[in-house]
């Protein structure tokens with residue numbers, strides 16, 4: 001895909017680009033399920049965080065929330081789309097629940113930090 005930074009880890013593809021440009025490259029009905037968390041109303045979360053969090057983003061959602069969404073709404077073999085990757089906890093959840101995922105994040109730092117967090121998660125699994 002021209003101009004898009006892409007990293008692949010098993011069934012998870014990470015894209016560092018604008019989701020609108022990314023979606024233009026996909027045919028209709030390409031995905032079975034979209035799990036999206038656009039940046040609306042995030043100022044409330046920033047205010048509560050106080051800037052002391054170890055999270056990748058102040059609006060990071062827990063991987064267990066994504067695992068619950070997958071268990072509740074996805075069926076075996078579903079191809080999942082996340083257009084707003086942020087901290088990429090959804091990628092960890094999809095890996096744990098064995099779903100294929102395309103995850104898109106426009107911000108380079110969030111993209112790199114999210115990918116590192118995913119790789120750390122995989123390394124920790126290998127230790128046990």
Ligand SMILES: C[S@@+](CC[C@H](N)C(=O)[O-])C[C@H]1O[C@@H](n2cnc3c(N)ncnc32)[C@H](O)[C@@H]1O
Nearest residue numbers: 018019037038039060061084086087105106107
């Ligand atoms: C509310 S956050 C997502 C948080 C994520 N669910 C998590 O748990 O960390 C929204 C994210 O969308 C990204 N974003 C905003 N506009 C985008 C665009 N046009 N294409 C791709 N990502 C975008 C922002 O950089 C931000 O990381």
